[in-house]
Amino acid sequence: MALKASPIWVCPRTPCSDLGSSDLWSRNSGSAFNLRFDLEKSRKWECCCLAVLAQRAITSVEDEKPNVSGVEPSWGIERTQGNESRGFHKDLNLLPKPLSANDLSSCSKDGSKVRVAYQGLPGAYSEAAALKAYPKCETVPCDQFEEAFKAVELWLVDKAVLPIENSVGGSIHRNYDLLLRHRLNIVGEVQLQVNHCLLGLPGVRKEEIKKVLSHPQLQALAQCDIMLSNLGVVRINTDDTAGAAQMVASTGLRDTGAVASARAAEIYGLDVLAEKIQDDDDNITRFLVLAREHIIPGTDRPYKTSIVFTLEEGAGVLFKALAVFALRDINLTKIESRPQKQRPLRVVDDSNEGSAKYFDYMFYIDFEASMAEPRAQYALEHLQEFATFLRVLGCYPMDTGL
Structure with missing residues (x-):
């Protein structure tokens, strides 16, 4: 049965230069969902995607070449030189095999065929x-978020897992900005x-520790303020918690410790x-x-949808935008505002002074509803009445257990 809602995944009303990404404003964006499709087109699309995935599955990472700017990548079977480019494959066994339902389900259950990128070194919380998420996946460390x-975009890995907020330290704003910059x-x-632990060289007592290393992004040092203050140690920032543990192990300094995981x-022989030296026992990172x-x-199952949008100038516009969810009994679990980097200030008329300047914001919202539900579709369609830009970042199952 075809869904009756109109496409509302991206709402272009503002010049693309404001956000620095021209394809961000296209209704036919690769990340946008097209809610209008019939069963026959869907089947043809699925067959095409399976063939593409199968071709990718038999190509090693080393054989793949990065996409050259201005040149569209070829998703079909690569042509050979000479007359073979116009003929059939002589050996049918060399043709790529389409993925079966078993292949797809095995990837989703245990992650045994999934490469996942994360920021940090082995032993990091990421x-x-x-x-x-994928108990048997191959993890791939990256220096920066x-x-x-980029590792996902270049097909070097299948997925990336990145922190977005901590119950004690708050949001990780850098990753909010990267969500908008990348597709x-x-x-x-x-x-x-x-669970933060104080780590040291073998045989060292915690009273001997004078300096402690850890990662500032997740605020590991600040989350263990009471313990570290009682020890009277000097706190030193490093790239990540696992990197701090590696530095302690490599330097061999007995008076230096690290805040990291067990x-x-x-991994590093410390x-x-x-154990559990954080100030708050309920320390959860999402x-x-x-x-x-x-x-x-x-x-x-319970689904969550993440969106980002901008609003027109006017009294009570943000209230009206949030009301589209309340009117449909949709629970908002997160709202984050970030100034627009390309256009941080908005100039508006003022009756007394002639003009005024305000920060121009992007609003990130998470709400508990699936885009398969009509109420979520209607809410976003209603939101378009106030939004100058709207993009759905994803609709995904909620993690309901710790």
């Missing part, structure tokens, strides 16, 4: 989140219980001098799972 995004889709979330201690293609939303 790696633990990736293994929670943006490199994890990846949110396909899942992971909530991870974070798994990092095992002792756990103290991670997003990113992929090149979106997943088809359903209603078989």
Whole structure:
């Protein structure tokens, strides 16, 4: 049965230069869902995608070449030189085999065929989140968050798992900005219980520690303020928690410790001098799972949808925008505002002074509803009345267990 809602996944009303990405405003964007399709077209599309995936599956990463700017990639079977380019394959056994339902289900169950990028080194909390999402996946460390995004875009990995917020430290704003800059889709979330440990060289007592290293992005040092203050140590920022553990192991300094996971201690041969040293026992980090293609939303389990939008100037416009969800009993679980980098200030008329300047914001919202539900479709259609730009970042199953 065809859905009756009109396409509302991207709403272009503002010049693309405001956000620095021209294809961000296209209604036919690769990340946008087209809600109008019939069963026959859907079947043809699925067959085409399976053939593409099969071709990708038999091509090694080393054989793939990066896309050259201005040249469209070829998703079909690569042509050979000479007359063979116009003929059939002589050996039918060399043709790529389409993926079966068993192949697809095996990937989704245990992640045994999935490569997942994360920021940090082995033993990082992000790696633990990736293994929670895909227990048998191959994890791929990246130096920076943006490199994890690019690894997915360049087909070096299948997915990326990146932190987005912590229950104590708050949001990780860098990743919100990267979500808008890159064209990846949110396909899942992971909530991870974070247990910080004080690590040191074998045989060292925690009273001997004078300096402690850890990652500032997740605010690991700030989350263990009471413990570290009692020890009277000097706090030093590093690239990530696992990197701090690696530095302690490599330098061999007995007066230097690290705040990291127990798994990092095992990997780098350190002792756990103290466990669960965070100030708040309920220390949870939420991670997003990113992929090149979106997943088809359903209603078989609790789903969450993430969107980003901008609003026109006017009194009560934000209130009206949020009301479209309240009117349909849709629960908002997250709202984050970020100034637009390309156009940070908005100039408007003022009756007294002639003009005034305000920050111009992007609004990120998570709400508990699936895009397969009419109420979610109607809510976003209603939101378009106030939004100058609207993009769905992803619709994905909620992580309901820790």
